[in-house]
Amino acid sequence: MGPTDPQKETVQSTRFRDSWRNWTRITTVRIVVQTVMFGLFLAFVFLTTFANLDRFPGLRHWLGKFLEIDPLVSIATAITTHTVYKGLLWSLIILIPTLFLGRFFCNWICPYGSLHQFVGWLFWNRGERETIEANRYRRSQHVKYYVLVAMLVAAVFGTLQIGLLDPLCLLYRSMTGAVVPALNMAVPDLFGDYRFHQGAWLIGFILFGLVAMNLVYPRFFCRVLCPLGALLGILSRFAWWRIERDPVKCQGCDRCRLHCEAACDPHTQLRKAECFVCFNCIEDCPEGALSFCLFPPKEHEVTGPDASRRKFVFAGITGLLFFPFVRGSGRSTRDFASSGIRPPGAVEELEFLKRCLKCDQCSRVCPTNVIQPAWFESGLEGLWSPILNFRMGHCQLHCTACGHVCPSGAIQRISVAEKLGLGEFAGAGPIKLGTAHIDPGRCLPHSKNIPCVVCEEVCPTSPKAICGERVVRTLRDGRQIELKLPRVDIDLCIGCGICERECPVVGDRRAVYVTAEGETRSQHHPHPNRNRSVRPPNATSLGDSTDGPNR
Amino acid sequence: MGDERLTRREYLARGTGAVVAAGAAAVGGYLLYDPRGDRGLPKPSTTPVRLKNYFADVDFPASNPRISIATVSSPVRDAAGESLVRESPGSLVREPLLAPTIEKLVRAAVDGLDPARGMTRFISPGDAVLIKPNVGFDRPPHLGATTHPEVLRCVIRLCLEAGARKVVITDNPIESPAACFTKSGIQKVADEEGVQVVLPARNRFEVLTIRDREPNWTDGEALGRWPIFYEPLAEATKLIGVAPIKDHNLASASMILKNWYGLLGGRRNQFHQAIHNIISDLALVFSPTLVIADATRVMMTNGPTGGRLSDVKPGGLLGRPAIIASVDPVACDAWCYQNLLGRDPAQLPYLDLAQKKIQAQITAGHHRFAERDWRKYDHQDKIVTTSV
């Protein structure tokens, strides 16, 4: 059954003598590649800051590279938007080799896969027999195909939900929302200032939970939940190469399953849609019966996902019903939340929901920490999509970083001139995120007779969108005080939120606050449900030049 | 690896799947590629769609009157001396005496514009006529918030008599359309006369180009490109507006020009921020065949919604029910403002703005006769009154 002692001796005796040759084993190469890829991923995440983008503009092509090469992202956005946005064409680099080689992405490139593998390798401490059993193919591995179908069917209707479970989106989001802020708290000098992210607890615990599953179910996420893995598995059916077992040499010892990452049953008919091409089985076979073979016989494999067709249909129906049930709640259209303010350069809301991957790259790069992952401001569809919370920060005037890192074009790549309505964009005017409103009941000058006007001071537009109206009031003790009462000119306000950020009346209802009405991204939309403007397009304050006569 | 060796044919058969899929992926990626990032975004159509001029085909002599008023010669009273103009409150059934009076008024008003040919001057055989009444509120007709259904009935009949092949009624109220059309009595009249009512639906709106550029608010402009309730307008060859005369809390009066507001789509509630800009722009957008002002009961206060019988007066300051027909909507509004509501047209900003905009169109040759300034009309030949 197992290896004989002399063989073990041979292995051990050759191990140190020919150690340099070990590096050319394909598994060692694979480990090196995984390490480099994971290192690159970490580098990209840590380099995603406004300061770096400012100094090294070349970074914008690389920071989201893992998202750009993700075929699920490009295919799903191609379904919702009927285009392949800019850098997403790079996904062909993964897609086309997968058609020939199989699911190599999952164990060679995917940083999330590498993370799962590493954690499993660290903490899995069960014996050989149990491990071999745990790596047997299980029916629960069908679930990822149903997840994929449901998400793609929903995408047909124009709601992009792949970001919830896509490994790269999930990992980028978790790094942004939970891991890097945790590091910030631990070592602020190395990783920068405190950053807060709404709902970080959920994002962090989801990551932790999924990774912790490796203690009981090896590569749980990759085998059971990953929709990208499911997609690559479906594409693997045409692959020219796969792991092939020689039934003559094979003694049925099952050792090939000892380190099998994908639970693809190399000991019998290999499940082509599951195999991660990790090559561990080739290394483990004492008889040398496994090899990576070109056009091996079809009888020795299970080509497709082997999931129930009826359950596929059910999954499709789930995806189909998702759209009307969620869109019908109205939260993304007529019943929109005033707090649902999107970043500058964002496209109109329903178009946004077709594109947003919930990767939170925008949140990561934002210099002021104002971009936050949403809860349900835009309905269930908008979970973890970016919204601006002006208590956390404000939209920095000369910054357009979020658009430069968005891989799918939910936030367009705009220039600063376009954002501020300068130069050739002077006719179109600045991009407004929303409108500021004074709450006179909480405002210090308005209702407490205390001079303030910080909001006017920090307002960055020229002329200022907040101006002061001078009044003289009498205090309790009879003294007179001259106050400047702040007033917002909504035609000039760009909704940058620095007034709300700097308002001394802190608390979740500040004396001046920004709402989503008046945003320019939807102001030309003909449909009233999707148009969030308050003023007609091109309106300017008229004074009372055309008011009618009083009766 | 087994002993079997694959033949070249089998290699090809096994291999083509991946090659074809790879080719399809590459071709698909190339075709859908969006390098600048704006290809996938919805864009406004570049070919401007403009509303046609519904008066252009009318061979209206310049010497004919522009405004024709028809009133009853004496108040209609019953044996006890009570005015019969008031319908019983809450009644949706037409008064037996009132309906014939209204019919006489409408016919007289239209005939006043062209005694020889009457409505046939405006409507030719085979025309598709769109009648736009005011059905903005779910109020019964006697409260004066909507067009009187009997007035509408007579206009429909006149069109059908003139040979129109199709008559359509439409409006796009803020309130529930079904409720408004029923409560105001318009739906019943349409059903009885056998004409179609077109209610607004999402796909019946189209973004029209009124100006090729953004509007200049300080110059009194309001519209550039804007969604309009276009479907019924597109297939009509003639357009008739039938509007009640009402007081309005913001614009001062809601008359013929304000009646077109109902055909606006999109976020039209924003235009109340500069109401005179939009009303004067409506005069620019809509060039109707004929307009009829319904002065059977005029809402003197509390407009545009009203709500009490005491708000309305038959014929306004005239004291007797009247119908005014006109080929010049701005002039009609000015006349009604002065003679029915008793206010000074010089104090109504949108009249002047509308006149300037129309003047620009006249200079450009869009209107049949050059002289179209209501301030220059005098009673002798341009404004006629008939008694029935």
Place this chain on the structure above:
Amino acid sequence: MRTFFARRYMRRIELVGSTEKGLGIFVLLLVAAVVVAFVLQVATDRHYLFGVDEQAYEPGAPEAADTEAETARRSAGQEENPFPDPGLADWRPPSRVDRFTADNLYVKIDGRAEVYLQFHVVGLTFGVYRHEGDGERTVDVYWYDMGTPANALGMYRAEEPPDATPVAIGHAAYQVGGAVFFCKGASYVQVFPRRTDRADAQVSLTIAERLAAQIEKTTDDP
């Protein structure tokens, strides 16, 4: 964490074939190339993302503040100013002329620079004609030096819409929405009035005609 170094390699080292070794080395080189590409691109790409040139902040009205310096500049630089006087009442030629080369063209016209670069643009001279009384009435002139007449004509054709009304200026010209586009010699010129009414459209035509005449004086026509 069981046997780390010894858990693998049940397969004897001799069984690692040369194909496998070769493939392994190839993949390692590929990955190294990716890392090198990353480092190189970050080090060399200097296209500044968050800039906006000072001219963009210039308001529409003529600068009233520095009239003395401006007059001096105007009289001194009259020979250098390539923009001709339009000869119209109340209209002044540009007092300030901006010049761009192919390398910094994007600073002025952003992403549109790429198309011009494809046609081997040499430079751009930009100026704004102003109406003396009304600060809102301006005409922007983009005068591109395309190097050769063939490139100028190519660029002209690339932007020409199919239903444009031709105008008789230079080698080929059209006017659409008040703006005038023409090519003459190695120059491709765009004249954009801020207001698109008939008066300013006429002004644009006049400016374009004058400019075309000016080009004839300074360059040789093919």
